[in-house]
Amino acid sequence: MAALHLCHLTPSLSPLIIKRPQNFSYFFHTLSISPTNKRFSASVMASAAKKVLVPVANGTEPLEAVVTIDILRRAGADVTVASVEKQLRVDACHGVKLVADALISDCADTAFDLISLTGGMPGAAIFKDCKTLESIAKKQAADGRPYAAICAAPAVALGSWGLLKGLKATCYPSFMEQLSSSASAVESRVQQDGKVVTSRGPGTAMEYAVALVELLYGREKAAEVSGPLVMRSNHGDEYTFAELNQVKWTFDGSSPQILVPIANGTEEMEAVIIIDLLRRAKAEVVVASLEDKLEILASRKVKLVADILLDEAIGRSYDLIVLPGGLGGAEAFAKSEKLVNLLKKQSESNKLYGAICASPALVLDPHGLLKGKKATAFPALSNKLSDPSEAENRVVVDGNLITSRGPGTTMEFSLVIIEKFFGRQKAIELAKTMVFVHP
Numbered sequence: 001m002a003a004l005h006l007c008h009l010t011p012s013l014s015p016l017i018i019k020r021p022q023n024f025s026y027f028f029h030t031l032s033i034s035p036t037n038k039r040f041s042a043s044v045m046a047s048a049a050k051k052v053l054v055p056v057a058n059g060t061e062p063l064e065a066v067v068t069i070d071i072l073r074r075a076g077a078d079v080t081v082a083s084v085e086k087q088l089r090v091d092a093c094h095g096v097k098l099v100a101d102a103l104i105s106d107c108a109d110t111a112f113d114l115i116s117l118t119g120g121m122p123g124a125a126i127f128k129d130c131k132t133l134e135s136i137a138k139k140q141a142a143d144g145r146p147y148a149a150i151c152a153a154p155a156v157a158l159g160s161w162g163l164l165k166g167l168k169a170t171c172y173p174s175f176m177e178q179l180s181s182s183a184s185a186v187e188s189r190v191q192q193d194g195k196v197v198t199s200r201g202p203g204t205a206m207e208y209a210v211a212l213v214e215l216l217y218g219r220e221k222a223a224e225v226s227g228p229l230v231m232r233s234n235h236g237d238e239y240t241f242a243e244l245n246q247v248k249w250t251f252d253g254s255s256p257q258i259l260v261p262i263a264n265g266t267e268e269m270e271a272v273i274i275i276d277l278l279r280r281a282k283a284e285v286v287v288a289s290l291e292d293k294l295e296i297l298a299s300r301k302v303k304l305v306a307d308i309l310l311d312e313a314i315g316r317s318y319d320l321i322v323l324p325g326g327l328g329g330a331e332a333f334a335k336s337e338k339l340v341n342l343l344k345k346q347s348e349s350n351k352l353y354g355a356i357c358a359s360p361a362l363v364l365d366p367h368g369l370l371k372g373k374k375a376t377a378f379p380a381l382s383n384k385l386s387d388p389s390e391a392e393n394r395v396v397v398d399g400n401l402i403t404s405r406g407p408g409t410t411m412e413f414s415l416v417i418i419e420k421f422f423g424r425q426k427a428i429e430l431a432k433t434m435v436f437v438h439p
Helices: 037-045 062-074 123-129 131-142 153-159 173-180 202-217 219-229 268-280 327-335 337-348 359-367 379-384 407-422 424-433
Strands: 031-033 051-056 078-083 089-091 097-099 114-117 147-150 190-193 196-199 242-244 257-262 284-289 295-297 303-305 320-323 352-356 395-398 401-404
Touching: 051 062, 062 078, 062 097, 062 202, 062 219, 062 268, 114 131, 114 153, 114 202, 123 131, 123 153, 131 147, 131 153, 147 153, 147 202, 153 173, 153 196, 190 202, 196 202, 202 219, 202 407, 257 268, 268 284, 268 303, 268 407, 268 424, 320 337, 320 359, 327 337, 327 359, 337 352, 337 359, 352 359, 352 407, 359 379, 395 407, 401 407, 407 424
Parallel strands: 031 190, 051 078, 051 114, 114 147, 147 196, 242 395, 257 284, 257 320, 320 352, 352 401
Antiparallel strands: 089 097, 097 303, 190 196, 295 303, 395 401
């Protein structure tokens, strides 16, 4: 159970937002950059290879890992997900199961353009004790190549290895005192000092990942990648949403029973954020694979492992069924007669259902599940909605239906679900704990 504890700590320090001109991309509102960085970025951009190592371990924070992998692969980086365990599969925090591409020992002789360490406990502590990873990271630093870490990892791993000496760095709030012994600790949501990037926690993971894209490819590429993510421009502020035909969301038993289907081509960022946040709120989340096996290959080639197959899932009753997006995943959902029938039964029973990104337009609308409802969807697909009148909203709740726009709105989408079940206070406290909202 130790793997679940880190992200439930209450932050003790308030993250700093660095304000930039309004015409900058979303990400640039929260990145703090030291004066030495401009010279370094130019030299990195001149390099043709963009190989990135993202280690994972039992107890890794899955949201941070998957968001980083997903966004870097969107930018065209060759990302190797490496397990520091004895096997490829790792049991991350909150019951999320990931399958790595390689073992860390397979990566010892490879030169990477960037190494990014994910947080979570005991994942970060396992990184610290992994001699192979320590050796790789120290060689990376000695060779003058970039490295980065988020959440607990800056203090627990990089700091303990002496790789933050003389640098400005940030980390998860409750580890700031530990970080102060090995770096100049600052409270930026994302801090870049020369070749090193650090960040605070799950709620800053998207900003962190876009910062890594800029480090490797430059500001223009970072803006190109961040635009379609539908990121927030007001990082750290409380979220808002549109609600029509307000009804009280209830659940049977001690906690909500929630089904999250996944398929090959599902948007991994959205799926993992939804699962992660709802489980933090103590909802009972069942992840069901539409494929003929538990493991699915998501949109950006992240390998996720479901809890059960859909055939087993359809025999159960759920308080809420929620569909992640991703073009391939949404198409698979729309073609699944079993899933569509389950959704129709859910709707006809006035039970709760929802979808994000491509799924409102490609799954719910074609099957009549948005009839008489207001909804939103991924911007490029919102014209496919029968009624796009509320499509500009980031999250829309219409009675027993909730929809949202894309990867950058998934945190808000999940928090609204938590608010509807448990109240706004619980949702905001969770958002603060994740450093998504300012403490």
